[in-house]
Amino acid sequence: MKKKIIIGSSIFLILLVAFICVSLAPRNTKTLDQEVVFWTLQMNDFTPYMTDIITKFEYENPDIKIKWIDVPFSEGEKRTLAAILSNNPPSLVNLNPDFSSVLAQKGALEEIFPEQLETFNKSLLKSLEVNGKMYAIPWYATSAVTIYNKALLEKAGFKIPPTTYEAMGQYALDVKAKTGAYVFMPTITENDTMLKILNKYDINTPYALKTHDSIEIFNFYKQLYKDDLIPKESINQTHRESLEKYMSEYIVSIQAGANFLNLIKENAPSVYKKTDVSTQLVGSEGQYDFSLMNFVIPKRAKNKEAALKFALYLTNEENQLRLAKLTNVLATNENALKNEYYQKYDKNDVLAKARVISAQQLNKVEPVLRQQKSQKEINNVINTATQLILVDNVDTKKVLDSASKKWSKLIE
Numbered sequence: 001m002k003k004k005i006i007i008g009s010s011i012f013l014i015l016l017v018a019f020i021c022v023s024l025a026p027r028n029t030k031t032l033d034q035e036v037v038f039w040t041l042q043m044n045d046f047t048p049y050m051t052d053i054i055t056k057f058e059y060e061n062p063d064i065k066i067k068w069i070d071v072p073f074s075e076g077e078k079r080t081l082a083a084i085l086s087n088n089p090p091s092l093v094n095l096n097p098d099f100s101s102v103l104a105q106k107g108a109l110e111e112i113f114p115e116q117l118e119t120f121n122k123s124l125l126k127s128l129e130v131n132g133k134m135y136a137i138p139w140y141a142t143s144a145v146t147i148y149n150k151a152l153l154e155k156a157g158f159k160i161p162p163t164t165y166e167a168m169g170q171y172a173l174d175v176k177a178k179t180g181a182y183v184f185m186p187t188i189t190e191n192d193t194m195l196k197i198l199n200k201y202d203i204n205t206p207y208a209l210k211t212h213d214s215i216e217i218f219n220f221y222k223q224l225y226k227d228d229l230i231p232k233e234s235i236n237q238t239h240r241e242s243l244e245k246y247m248s249e250y251i252v253s254i255q256a257g258a259n260f261l262n263l264i265k266e267n268a269p270s271v272y273k274k275t276d277v278s279t280q281l282v283g284s285e286g287q288y289d290f291s292l293m294n295f296v297i298p299k300r301a302k303n304k305e306a307a308l309k310f311a312l313y314l315t316n317e318e319n320q321l322r323l324a325k326l327t328n329v330l331a332t333n334e335n336a337l338k339n340e341y342y343q344k345y346d347k348n349d350v351l352a353k354a355r356v357i358s359a360q361q362l363n364k365v366e367p368v369l370r371q372q373k374s375q376k377e378i379n380n381v382i383n384t385a386t387q388l389i390l391v392d393n394v395d396t397k398k399v400l401d402s403a404s405k406k407w408s409k410l411i412e
Contacts (some may be wrong), residue, residue, distance in 0.1 A: 034303055035065045035067055036064060036066050036067065036310055037069065037092075038066055038067065039070075039080070040069075041293070042070070042073040049323065049326055053314060054066045054068060057313050064310070076094075077095075084103065084300070086300075090298065091297065091302060091303050092296075093297075095296055096292070097136065098191070098192070100136045100296050101128075105130060107299065108299055109296050109298060111133055111135055112135060112137060113134070116308065116312070119315075120138055120334060121141075121333075121337060123362065124332050124368075125138065126368050127290075127292065127368040128292070137295040138293075139332065140293055140330060140332060141291065141329065141331075142290065142291050143290040143330060143362055144255040144256055144290075144291075145280055146163075146253055146254075146255060146278045146281060147246065147253060147277055147354070148253035148276060148277070149249065149275060152175070152252045156175040156177075156178045158174075158175075165200075165281050165282075169224060172224060172229035173227075176229055182231050182250065183253060184251055185237075186234050187234060187237060187238055189387055191379060192369070192382075194382050194383060196289045198382075200285050201283040201284045202284070206411070207404065210397070218385075219389075221389075222389050222390050222396065231245070231250070234390075235387050239256060243260055246271070257291070258328050258354035259327055261275070261351050262328065265351075272350075275350060277353055278357070279361065287367070289365065290330075295314070295315075315332060315333055317331075320332065320333045320336040324342075325341065328355055337362065342355065342359035344356065373411050378407055378411075382403060382407075385400060
């Protein structure tokens, strides 16, 4: 009997020790710990593309699970801010550089190191720097081209479109007189549009804003506005409304990304048949501008290394080319930009021509317009000044002196 009790006690002790060892041993929590919650902005139209990439990535990285959530564009900033303030933000978020910069300056984003970004276009990377550091990964870009109505331009007596803002202004009177349409609609108070125009004249600091050259630029638009050579809506409408005016032949040209040609083709096929493209308008510096969408990794996010790995997978040469062919946007990966897709086009294919012109423009974007502290507030200062100068009978120099002081205070 004693023997049985001793044997039973021994078995009990062995089981107890085994249970304790299992309890104290580190658990395999890869399934939970390696989940990357991934937010995009308005990418539902490309669900097959996104799900295919996610499936392939998960197959190649079986210890990582991607949970994709698509957020409406209008809610992107609000929902991202709320998530970042919580203790459980998404691991990888698609944002625009303006808002990304704000979050980086608040210390809310994970730093991305240069060696992790070697495959990207260097000029695009420079535009994302915040205080000399990187907190974003460029996903895709656009570089506006001049989309113009050949028939209306020829009716006005011009064979080729203007290539500079000054030339566009010179075309304005003849175009209006002979066609009844406006030559263009600059949407100069939309986001950072005016700052981008100023940057093309090397005006990108508070001091430069109040110089003679800056005053001349504002007065140029003031005169066009006063003479009814640009639409009155130029001071309060967006590029979407400008596109609608182009499709109704209310304006002869727009500055827009190559992807907008698809909208013209679908919604105004008769206008599309008259449409051609040329390079973006330039200023005295001769460089072009661009827009970006990027990825950021919140500081409080889980599985940040896995998130970075997935972001770099999304932006590799193969996956960027696939996205470009679906959407007509520009890749940010240098090798992808060297692909013949961005190098060659049939002269009768307007979409391909626009894509190649846009890609070539990325080779000449210096100096880039960098994101600054309080960028949104700076945009508002410039846009308010622009509206005052164009609409009210005010002295341009006084308005710009005041705007310069406000800009200086915002970046102190």
